[in-house]
Amino acid sequence: MILMHDIVRDGDPVLRQVAKPLTFPLSDEDKKFANEMMQYLIDSQDPKIAQKHQLRAGVGLAAPQVGRSIQMAALLVPDDKGNILFKDIFVNPKILSESVRKACLAEGEGCLSVDKDIEGYVPRPDKLKIRYYTIDGEEKTIRLKDYPAIVASHEIDHLNGHLFYDRINKENPFTLAEDTIVIS
């Protein structure tokens, strides 16, 4: 089971590395690791289990955040009623295209690897077309928009050594392009 003390925090160089692509078939060890990352998200979104194990709630977790510099990330994105908007594990994801129009979360972003609150809008593409592989090696091409696209962008950023606050405008953290969608 992945616990908070397994999560690498900002300042660790692994979070700034470009993660290595995986080759198929994945090893049993890598599949197990992928499923453990997803299990962390499931548990962290269950208030009772989260409290018992002191898990901070997360909607995405990338392998470098658990200290492994490989191209793998779990996403479990619920809406505000608890319905699942997107759930899968990305292996070797690649953004094929993105909208020019940006979106951001009204409350900014957080990250399991960043302990302090960093205020400011985090503009990201509102729409993404992504190709990735499942842990069984099936190729998928998907289109995401709004909140699930933001989560996917955040996780793929981790695989490229970027953290969410890199995208905040340093001088004017709450200034946005005119047509940016603010999601609340």
Ligand SMILES: [Zn+2]
């Ligand atoms: Zn993060």
